[in-house]
Amino acid sequence: MITIQHINKSFDGKQVLKDISTMFTPGKTNLIIGRSGSGKTVLLKSIVGLHEIDEGAIFYDDRDFTKMNHKLRKKLRQEMGMVFQGGALFDSFSVEENVRFPLDMFTNKTAKEKQERVDFCLDRVNIKNAHHLFPAEISGGMQKRVAIARAIVMNPSYLFCDEPNSGLDPETSLVIDELIHELTVDFKMTTIINTHDMNSVMEIGDNILFISEGEKSWEGTKHDILHADNKKLQEFVFANKTYRQRRDEKIEKNN
Amino acid sequence: MKFFFHVGRYFTLLARAFSRPEKHRIYFRKLFVEVEQLGLDSVGIVAIISVFMGGIITLQVAYNMSSPLFPSYLIGLGNRDTLILEFSSTIMGLIMAGKIGSNITSEIGSMRVTEQIDSLEIMGINSASYLILPKTLAVVFIFPFLFVLSVFFGLIGGLIVGPAVGAVTAPDYINGIQYLFNPYYVTFSMIKTLFFGFLVATIPAYFGYFVEGGAFEVGTASTKAVVNTNILILVFDLILTQLLF
Numbered sequence: 342m343i344t345i346q347h348i349n350k351s352f353d354g355k356q357v358l359k360d361i362s363t364m365f366t367p368g369k370t371n372l373i374i375g376r377s378g379s380g381k382t383v384l385l386k387s388i389v390g391l392h393e394i395d396e397g398a399i400f401y402d403d404r405d406f407t408k409m410n411h412k413l414r415k416k417l418r419q420e421m422g423m424v425f426q427g428g429a430l431f432d433s434f435s436v437e438e439n440v441r442f443p444l445d446m447f448t449n450k451t452a453k454e455k456q457e458r459v460d461f462c463l464d465r466v467n468i469k470n471a472h473h474l475f476p477a478e479i480s481g482g483m484q485k486r487v488a489i490a491r492a493i494v495m496n497p498s499y500l501f502c503d504e505p506n507s508g509l510d511p512e513t514s515l516v517i518d519e520l521i522h523e524l525t526v527d528f529k530m531t532t533i534i535n536t537h538d539m540n541s542v543m544e545i546g547d548n549i550l551f552i553s554e555g556e557k558s559w560e561g562t563k564h565d566i567l568h569a570d571n572k573k574l575q576e577f578v579f580a581n582k583t584y585r586q587r588r589d590e591k592i593e594k595n596n
Numbered sequence: 597m598k599f600f601f602h603v604g605r606y607f608t609l610l611a612r613a614f615s616r617p618e619k620h621r622i623y624f625r626k627l628f629v630e631v632e633q634l635g636l637d638s639v640g641i642v643a644i645i646s647v648f649m650g651g652i653i654t655l656q657v658a659y660n661m662s663s664p665l666f667p668s669y670l671i672g673l674g675n676r677d678t679l680i681l682e683f684s685s686t687i688m689g690l691i692m693a694g695k696i697g698s699n700i701t702s703e704i705g706s707m708r709v710t711e712q713i714d715s716l717e718i719m720g721i722n723s724a725s726y727l728i729l730p731k732t733l734a735v736v737f738i739f740p741f742l743f744v745l746s747v748f749f750g751l752i753g754g755l756i757v758g759p760a761v762g763a764v765t766a767p768d769y770i771n772g773i774q775y776l777f778n779p780y781y782v783t784f785s786m787i788k789t790l791f792f793g794f795l796v797a798t799i800p801a802y803f804g805y806f807v808e809g810g811a812f813e814v815g816t817a818s819t820k821a822v823v824n825t826n827i828l829i830l831v832f833d834l835i836l837t838q839l840l841f
Binding site: 386389390391414415416417418419421422423425426427429430431432442443445446447495501 | 619622706710712714715717718719721722
């Protein structure tokens with residue numbers, strides 16, 4: 342479980358995050374949604390420590406991340422996996438080397454054990470016959486799946502995904518969403534996904550945090566969204582005509 | 597103020613880069629890769645530039661010492677000392693700042709803008725150490741060898757050009773490059789190359805590591821890195837010459 346309390350963050354005097362508090366539960370896909378520039382990525386990067394927060398506290402289970410020294414943070418980070426927006430695979434490494442890299446750095450497993458783990462993770466994300474290809478030689482969807490394989494190779498307790506569907510076609514996006522959801526449930530990870538993809542919200546949004554202009558504007562589940570009494574959220578989620586129609590039909594049906 | 601900000605951040609980065617590596621074996625393997633990519637791949641250009649440099653210095657010395665009062669073997673001596681004292685260390689350092697320095701900035705800068713550095717940090721890896729330490733050690737290690745190669749090829753260049761244009765005979769030239777040899781000149785230049793190697797690796801690494809934006813900014817950072825490295829090489833050349841002579 343990850344708990345954040347009263348997080349404030351500003352850049353050059355401009356406040357980007359304003360007093361955000363919430364809880365991200367394990368075994369569920371926790372989504373952070375909001376318009377571009379609303380502070381989603383800053384919040385995610387603050388939670389993982391890539392940005393230092395100005396005020397507030399971040400707890401990984403009972404461990405106060407904000408009070409940890411560099412050494413303790415490094416240790417905790419070995420329990421984290423992160424999928425970046427562009428995949429962030431190492432260009433000079435093959436697919437297999439990318440996934441094996443954390444194992445090489447932090448474990449004393451034998452070459453055979455590492456290979457088994459790499460094969461398992463690549464198999465889990467459905468990557469076949471691409472072990473020796475380089476990131477530039479595979480598609481965007483495959484890159485994301487390799488990035489997920491690399492993120493889970495150390496068996497993390499916490500998984501972070503920054504816009505995992507950006508730049509992907511709707512079908513591949515769905516595959517990625519389902520994959521992340523399955524892995525979250527299977528491995529009981531605390532997963533936080535940063536997205537503005539409404540398909541993801543409706544498909545896998547177990548817990549949803551809506552950020553608007555750096556503030557927590559709404560919190561709930563994908564089922565609550567339909568009836569949420571929040572104008573900004575309604576405008577954001579149902580900006581698409583199809584979604585709006587579907588919502589109205591559903592509300593009508595319920596009435 | 598901005599100058600002090602950069603100096604402070606540069607030394608903070610160095611402190612992180614030279615901290616204890618996570619796994620020595622991986623860093624050691626990376627060191628060899630860097631020696632090959634940054635050092636061995638530079639041998640060709642060092643050889644070509646040095647041959648021309650040696651040939652041109654020989655011609656210049658010959659044209660400026662055309663008086664019968666000067667024995668022609670001094671042309672060889674002039675070429676040798678110029679190469680050892682300045683050209684094969686300082687000029688080669690400036691050229692390598694362009695070749696190796698821009699390579700380091702663009703590689704690390706591209707990793708920064710594509711979030712690969714963030715990815716290393718999230719894994720719990722000291723990205724500064726992982727990316728900068730092996731490169732710095734590789735460049736500092738390879739620079740003295742490049743210096744020796746440069747002197748060798750520069751002397752060969754003089755031997756080819758001098759007799760070819762009739763400025764000096766081959767025996768006189770060979771006699772000249774052995775005449776009044778002061779081994780301290782080599783020691784002095786070796787010390788300089790170690791400093792230059794350190795600057796050529798760490799300053800571009802600094803500019804690459806803190807780049808913000810996209811491809812355009814990486815290009816700008818590369819240019820800034822090369823310009824700043826060149827200036828600092830010349831500043832250190834002046835300081836070291838004053839200190840070591």
